[in-house]
Structures are given as C-alpha cells and as structure tokens.
Amino acid sequence: DTGVSQDPRHKITKRGQNVTFRCDPISEHNRLYWYRQTLGQGPEFLTYFQNEAQLEKSRLLSDRFSAERPKGSFSTLEIQRTEQGDSAMYLCASSVGGSGANVLTFGAGSRLTVL
Amino acid sequence: GQQVMQIPQYQHVQEGEDFTTYCNSSTTLSNIQWYKQRPGGHPVFLIQLVKSGEVKKQKRLTFQFGEAKKNSSLHITATQTTDVGTYFCAGPTGGFKTIFGAGTRLFVKA
Numbered sequence: 407d408t409g410v411s412q413d414p415r416h417k418i419t420k421r422g423q424n425v426t427f428r429c430d431p432i433s434e435h436n437r438l439y440w441y442r443q444t445l446g447q448g449p450e451f452l453t454y455f456q457n458e459a460q461l462e463k464s465r466l467l468s469d470r471f472s473a474e475r476p477k478g479s480f481s482t483l484e485i486q487r488t489e490q491g492d493s494a495m496y497l498c499a500s501s502v503g504g505s506g507a508n509v510l511t512f513g514a515g516s517r518l519t520v521l
Numbered sequence: 522g523q524q525v526m527q528i529p530q531y532q533h534v535q536e537g538e539d540f541t542t543y544c545n546s547s548t549t550l551s552n553i554q555w556y557k558q559r560p561g562g563h564p565v566f567l568i569q570l571v572k573s574g575e576v577k578k579q580k581r582l583t584f585q586f587g588e589a590k591k592n593s594s595l596h597i598t599a600t601q602t603t604d605v606g607t608y609f610c611a612g613p614t615g616g617f618k619t620i621f622g623a624g625t626r627l628f629v630k631a
Contacts, residue, residue, distance in 0.1 A: 439618070448527075448609050448621035449564065462617050497563060505571075508552055508613050512563045 410513035412498050418519045419488055426484045427516040431500030438481050439510060440473055441497040442466070449497055455481060488520045523548050523614050527622035535630050540597040542625035544610035551613060553586055553593045558624070559606040567608075600629050 411430040419425050431438050436457050441449035452471070454462045457478035467473075470488075475481040485492055495517050499510040524547045534540050544553070552571045556564035568577055570586035570593060577584045583596045593610055607624040614620055 437617075441621075446623075446626075448611075448623045451618040451620060454617045456617070464618070508554055508611075508619055509566055509569055510554075510556075510564075510611075510619060511566065515563050 410498055410500055410511055412496075412513035412516050414516055415514060416517050416519075418521065420521050421490060422487055424484065424486045425488055425518060426482055427496050427498075427518075429481045429483070429498030429513060430479075431481070431498070432511060435500035435502050435511070436478065437501045437503065437507065438475055439499045439501070440481070440483050441499065441512075443495045443497055443515070444493075452483075452496075485518070488518075490520045493518055493520045523620060525610060525612055525620055525622040527610060527625050529625055530623065531626040531628065533628045533630065534600050536602060537599050540600050540604070540627055542595050542608050542610075542627075544593045544595075544622055546591045546612055549590050551590075553590075554611045554619070555584060555593075555595055556609045556611060556621075557606050558609065562606075564609060564621075597627075600627070602629050602631050605629050 413428045438455040440452040443449045451464050452467050453473045455475040458475050470486045473483045495515045497515045499512045501510050526545045528543050554569045555567040558564045568584050573590050574588045575586040581598045585594045607626045609621050609624045611619050611621045
C-alpha cells in the first residue's frame with residue numbers, strides 16, 4: 407500500500423490518559439500535515455512539517471499536544487492528559503512540494519474517543 | 522483570520538437532479554482544491570484550480586474558479602447515488618497550511 411497510513415484507527419481512552427497516533431506518509435512526500443475533524447465540520451489544521459522541521463502550529467494546538475517527525479519520515483501526534491473535548495478524528499495528510507504542494511493525500515484517520 | 526465559507530451546508534436531491542455547491546474565501550487565493558469525503562471515509566482530492574476564471578470538468582462534475590480568485594463552485598449534473606458525500610473546498614493561507622470550508626453534504630434519493 408503506497409498511501410498514507412495511520413495507526414491506530416480507533417482509540418478509546420479515559421480522561422486524563424495520554425494517547426499517541428502515528429502517521430506514515432507517502433514516501434516521496436516531504437510535507438506532512440495533521441488535521442482534526444469533528445462531526446459535521448471540515449478538517450481543522452493543527453500542524454505542518456517539511457521534512458523533519460515543524461514549520462507551523464495552529465493556536466488550536468494547546469500545550470497538551472505535541473507532534474514530531476524524526477528523520478523526516480513518519481510522524482507522531484501525542485495528546486497528554488486527554489479531555490472529552492479532544493474526541494475527534496485526527497487526520498494525517500502528506501504532499502509533495504512545488505505545484506502539487508497544496509494537493510493533500512489523507513490517511514484514513516485515527517478516531518479518538520475520550521470517556 | 523482567513524476564512525473559507527461554503528453554502529449550502531447540506532442538500533437533498535432526487536437522483537438525476539443537478540447539484541451545486543459554492544465556496545467563498547475572505548481573501549484572494551493562489552489556488553483552490555476540492556475534496557470529497559464519503560460517509561465514514563476520509564477526504565479525497567478531486568481537483569485543483571489555479572487560474573482566474575478557470576473551468577475544469579471531470580465527467581459529470583464541473584469546477585469553476587472565480588475571476589477574482591475568491592470564489593469557486595462545483596456543479597454535478599444528473600446526480601447519482603454514488604455522488605453521496607461531503608464536498609469540501611480548501612485553499613492555502615499565506616503560510617504553509619491549507620484551510621478547509623465546513624463542507625456541503627449531499628444526499629441523493631434514488
């Protein structure tokens with residue numbers, strides 16, 4: 407499979423626990439994005455990496471959220487001390503540079519439910 | 522901040538009827554993308570428009586980018602049940618991020 411892979415697909419956790427999501431982008435893509443999507447809404451931008459550098463973070467990304475992309479390959483998104491408001495679909499996307507930079511290929515997402 | 526608005530929020534059509542969704546940006550866009558998300562699925566890229574006034578067609582789908590590059594539309598001719606889903610427009614900000622509209626959810630009754 408040469409698409410964007412996300413793991414786990416579903417995560418149910420209790421409030422206050424930490425969770426980590428992993429994203430493996432398309433190998434030729436040097437840009438990686440994390441978005442959050444709640445029911446009935448469009449994807450909301452969280453953060454962006456070009457290679458291993460995190461170049462932009464949304465104000466939505468509180469101190470409890472951290473993302474990494476070591477070696478410019480896979481990325482992880484960690485949420486510490488989860489809250490019920492964190493329940494959402496977390497989408498990872500990747501893109502190439504140049505004229506295709508804004509064409510995002512999304513993974514299937516990681517659905518988080520915080521009880 | 523920059524916003525991308527879509528109307529309508531949802532639309533119910535009878536199979537065979539046409540459908541149009543509209544997208545408006547608060548600022549001029551260098552380009553605009555359209556995505557489709559099937560129920561339970563993830564957004565899938567449909568098309569990118571770059572030039573002012575550009576019109577592109579994909580079978581029954583017609584995409585248009587406004588002359589001022591602040592608005593866009595997607596028109597589906599003779600809808601089919603396979604067209605069901607949410608259609609999002611998206612555009613780049615001055616930085617690296619792409620922002621999405623809230624989407625138009627299309628329901629098609631057979």
